[in-house]
Amino acid sequence: MILALLALALGGPPAQDPPRKKLLERDTYFEMESVSAPAISPDGRSIVFTRTSVDAMKDRLRSNLWIADADGGRVRALTQGTWRDGSPAWSPDGKRIAFLSDRDGGEQLHVMWADTREVTALTRLERAPADLAWSPDGRRIAFTLFVPDKDPPLEAKLPDAPKGAERAKPPVIINRLSWAADGRGPLPVGFTHVFVIDSTLGGTPRQVTSGMFNHGAPAWSSDGRTIYVSGIRKPEAEYLRGDSEVYAVDLETLAVKALTDRKGPDRDPVISPDGRWIAYTGYDDRRYTHHVSSVYLMDREGGSKRAWAENLPNSPAALAWAPDGSGVYFTVLERGHGNVHFAPIDGPVRRVTSGVQVLSGLSLSRNGTAAAVRSTFHEPAHLVAFDVRESAPPRKLVDVNEDVLSGRALGEAEELLFKSKDGLEVQGWLIKPAEFDPAKKYPMVLWIHGGPWSIYTVAFNWEWQNFAANGYAVLYTNPRGSTGYGQDFVNGIQYAYPGKDFDDLMAGVDAALAKGWIDEKNLSVCGISGGGVLTAWTVGHTDRFASAASLRPVINWHSFVGTTNGASWYDQFRKYPWEDPMEYAVRSPLHYVANVKTPTLVMTGEADLRTPISQSEEFYRALKILKKETLLIRVPEEFHGFRRPSHSLLQQLYLLSWFEKHRRK
Numbered sequence: 001m002i003l004a005l006l007a008l009a010l011g012g013p014p015a016q017d018p019p020r021k022k023l024l025e026r027d028t029y030f031e032m033e034s035v036s037a038p039a040i041s042p043d044g045r046s047i048v049f050t051r052t053s054v055d056a057m058k059d060r061l062r063s064n065l066w067i068a069d070a071d072g073g074r075v076r077a078l079t080q081g082t083w084r085d086g087s088p089a090w091s092p093d094g095k096r097i098a099f100l101s102d103r104d105g106g107e108q109l110h111v112m113w114a115d116t117r118e119v120t121a122l123t124r125l126e127r128a129p130a131d132l133a134w135s136p137d138g139r140r141i142a143f144t145l146f147v148p149d150k151d152p153p154l155e156a157k158l159p160d161a162p163k164g165a166e167r168a169k170p171p172v173i174i175n176r177l178s179w180a181a182d183g184r185g186p187l188p189v190g191f192t193h194v195f196v197i198d199s200t201l202g203g204t205p206r207q208v209t210s211g212m213f214n215h216g217a218p219a220w221s222s223d224g225r226t227i228y229v230s231g232i233r234k235p236e237a238e239y240l241r242g243d244s245e246v247y248a249v250d251l252e253t254l255a256v257k258a259l260t261d262r263k264g265p266d267r268d269p270v271i272s273p274d275g276r277w278i279a280y281t282g283y284d285d286r287r288y289t290h291h292v293s294s295v296y297l298m299d300r301e302g303g304s305k306r307a308w309a310e311n312l313p314n315s316p317a318a319l320a321w322a323p324d325g326s327g328v329y330f331t332v333l334e335r336g337h338g339n340v341h342f343a344p345i346d347g348p349v350r351r352v353t354s355g356v357q358v359l360s361g362l363s364l365s366r367n368g369t370a371a372a373v374r375s376t377f378h379e380p381a382h383l384v385a386f387d388v389r390e391s392a393p394p395r396k397l398v399d400v401n402e403d404v405l406s407g408r409a410l411g412e413a414e415e416l417l418f419k420s421k422d423g424l425e426v427q428g429w430l431i432k433p434a435e436f437d438p439a440k441k442y443p444m445v446l447w448i449h450g451g452p453w454s455i456y457t458v459a460f461n462w463e464w465q466n467f468a469a470n471g472y473a474v475l476y477t478n479p480r481g482s483t484g485y486g487q488d489f490v491n492g493i494q495y496a497y498p499g500k501d502f503d504d505l506m507a508g509v510d511a512a513l514a515k516g517w518i519d520e521k522n523l524s525v526c527g528i529s530g531g532g533v534l535t536a537w538t539v540g541h542t543d544r545f546a547s548a549a550s551l552r553p554v555i556n557w558h559s560f561v562g563t564t565n566g567a568s569w570y571d572q573f574r575k576y577p578w579e580d581p582m583e584y585a586v587r588s589p590l591h592y593v594a595n596v597k598t599p600t601l602v603m604t605g606e607a608d609l610r611t612p613i614s615q616s617e618e619f620y621r622a623l624k625i626l627k628k629e630t631l632l633i634r635v636p637e638e639f640h641g642f643r644r645p646s647h648s649l650l651q652q653l654y655l656l657s658w659f660e661k662h663r664r665k
Contacts (some may be wrong), residue, residue: 222275411468540592
């Protein structure tokens, strides 16, 4: 009291510690939103985007369309409801917006007048359309649609049922190499084709491709007479390992002409403003387990082909021609960053944007103004705009999570560069606990990415920041096999996954421990899909971790390659499993299960078709029969990627609970 009075007499109250910031608690998960699919108007003045949030009453995600002025002015909702709207696309004159919506039940193609917000449903289809593309004159919209094949591979006709009888569902006859898709379930027999519909009246769409072939997203010629599309229009297409070509479809005669013919995929055609040139992506198939794509250029007749932007660190995305036809812009994820690059017709590729950020969803207007989604360590995905002709940083237009994160302490991230066992340089990042004190020691989670041909970036991650809020450090790295570092780095796990990538991960743990504030007794490891594989592999090769969680893993390659939802995993091995079963055994975590000493949680979705639940069950039973510390968590009605927000949050809470349960004193 005397000190307080003295302080007042000397001119002010005593100094106080700043108020303690709130943490990123579990309740914030349902408050987080996202922005995606930005589409800038042709004149560069307005940006339509999809805003997604959690519908807590239905335990699902809902999305609506919003619009923002590109100069940072107004932001307002275009649609409102508990349905899902998405995939917006402006008409060439900027007066209408095509989009997909399930507001009337199944997903259908809708068109909105930008000035009045009047909405018309153009389709009443049994299945969802996709890949919307306006014709240059705005009179038509092209899209892709799955068309069932109604000719059964084997006939069998039951006698007529008695009146009012209820019969069981008929059997499913399979005659394809792949018969199911994760997130969708068993697939009916059929193929994806391109259709065209009147953009004002709707009506019955006109099918413009045919045959027993699948087709990709359509692109219009500048005169509206031709549609370019990628596909594998060849005999036994399902055996050709993605060997697609770019085709030109004459809309009057429906004649189809192949414009490419090399061994290796050619796809994603993008037409120059004057209609003379076609940019596309692909690669020469060298039988790698994963290829990094390049950008190619050809004329509209398929001549004058050349590699345009090659030897990239990662496959290019979101190709967009410069308004004057001088080159193409595209995004590349490189060394954890995502930025925009430009390939001129003549000259080397150059970077347009830079910085510790991830830019995605590039959309370009006729005046050079671009829209994109940006994220950083502490900033979830938000809408930005920038001029591709200038070097100024992107302008933030809409941040739908600023209200949630304001006043909350987040963990600081530090880049790590370290040498693996064989001298290879590897990149990673270490997130500190939100209330970090350098005088204390903290538990750490090694979080391994899936793929394995994917990349961790500097983008915001709620799960990692929630661990930071709970006093954990989080280490995440890009071991060999990751994308973003060039083809040679990807080839580091060629016919050798898992393998030396385990050494990279352990070197990352050593680099984190060298910081001096990690509690070596309390290390945990987890990962999903490919990360689940490496987690299971890790606990079979070291006991340095106090706990582990293997989520949606592959445990036994021998049984996996024939039961996953695609046949491509056979290509990751030199021989088939019936030819060399030991090649599959020695690369399977199951082969080393007797070595496991780490308490290991196993979690999977019961409807997972990518890494079927039998893989998790096989691992759990092996651990259990050996009396290892383990639990199996089966999440009902979930595919490989969880769809229900409550299930996604429960995954996080189970991880935290398991790691806490096995903390060493």
